[in-house]
Amino acid sequence: MAHPRHELNDAFQTPIRFSLMAALGRTAQIDFRTLRELLEADDSVLSKAVSHLEKLGYVTVTKGYVGTRPRTWVQASAQGHRAYQQHLRALRAITEGLLD
């Protein structure tokens, strides 16, 4: 049986990216401002995290407008959700003391 550390995903190794995926879950589409408040992060840090995950295909970003006011929505992709779930399973395995 492979060690669970091999199932850890580098994409989720930073606290902000890990928390972002936790917030998005399977089906939620959350706007940028709400994410910023949930994660207690500033715009720049959150933007970088979203961009990084978007490049990996783990989140999708949708731009919208209401009048002239722009809004950005973020949602986990199916691939991203699966990768994040795999990361969580690895963490659970580690907590069960399967380290060498």
Place this chain on the structure above:
Amino acid sequence: MESESRVPSPEAAAELLRSHGEMRERVEHLGPSRSYALLTVWGALALAVYMAAFLLSFSLTAGDPAAGGGETGNGLYSNMLVFPFLLFGALVRGAQERFSIRSRAAGSGWVAKGLVLGAFVLLLVLNLFGVDYPWLLNPMLAVAVFITLAYEPLQQLSRAPASSVEERWANQPLSPAVRWMTALIGVTSAVLLATSSESWYAYASLVSMLFLVAVLLGWRAPWGLLRTGFEWGPLHWGAFGVTMSILFLMGVLLSRTLWVTTPVSIAAGAVALLVMLAASVLPARSKAR
């Protein structure tokens, strides 16, 4: 050589899992809100009724047109269905912008949607080729569509009471541009309804479609459908629901019966007009600020 520094200790991994759980709780506490769930249920109902009305209108042989049989199934009155439904779709997009947390269908949801869409297309094809089938399949499809789309939001509504952090979806005075758009929707609907029993209905239908094209092209404008849907509250959506219902009902009756006389069509148009005009001016702006 692999670095072990990125591998968390069991304690650190447990802490991460705890933070995951806490974040999930925070998000679930915030939304999607009950208002968003209600909007989704409303959309499911509109689509279900639209599909059933569409099939009934186009049905060449299904059912019993013993009531008189109008221009059965020739699609002349399809505009009564298409016009409000296209408006509805654009308006709902605007309404969705209100909500900071929205829910999208998971994988299994898309499979169910694909199946009901396939069933709809099948019945439509049967209609177009004049193949007879039990008319009960039409309302059954409508129920299947509603259940497929409304199942998750209905579960959410039944699961928990409103949270303390509930996104408000109250009725607010409309901006001047949106007031005009709301009134224009009423006027166009009224013209469509009132002229439906006349020989020159086709021209009125053309005008309504031109109006639709114009508003769809300008949908992001301050007077556009996106902004209109965003500003509308439950009162305005209720008024539009009444108007849509009248249009759907008339579309089916005109396609399948001879019940719609001039007084009936004018009365239907008048009701739609009054309802939307009232919605355009309510709630009134407070003079005292």
